[in-house]
Amino acid sequence: MIGTCADFQLLILINEPEDQKLNDMPSGTYQAAYSVAQFCAAHGFTNVMFYKLMKQGRGPRIMKVGTRTLISVEAAADWRRTMEDGAEVIEPRRSGVRSSRCVDGAPDTGERLPTTRKQAVAAGDIGGAE
Incomplete structure (x- = not known):
């Protein structure tokens, strides 16, 4: 049986290198999860900082898919809200x-x-x- 166009696009996404996955998604496709590298890039810090936050219990909720660690878009949004709520406001010094x-x-x-x-x-x- 020959697969549909959608099956072929999914196969391409699965076989792309890690840093290209979900970045060049076909139009109309929704990104439901970040890889650790994508999450870090989207939030402006390094993988080292990500794992440091995880060790401290301050990281986002994660899910394991095979050997991959993914962060859902919802978990990323929840994490951002948590980080904003816990942020200390520092007044500028005169x-x-x-x-x-x-x-x-x-x-x-x-x-x-x-x-x-x-x-x-x-x-x-x-x-x-x-």
Whole structure:
């Protein structure tokens, strides 16, 4: 029995090298899963970072198909939401203003720090030239 055109396209996808699979998909075909390399490329980090996240329990849900590790599109979306929810918002620092994370553990008073030696001498923080 001769296969249909769809069967032939599926066979081509299965036999392509890993980095080309699902990238040049026939029009009208839906990408349902990422390989690890595709997932990393799509999210802007390396395979090493992917496996580091997995080891920490912070990676996406995966599925094994034979020897391949795949991440479904839904699992990728869920992972992104989880990462966004757990992200820490860091406010930008303004020059010359103490951070709320003082080194000595003292609370932030909001006072401006001297930015030049002359200002430090005038504030009495350091001794003047004699």
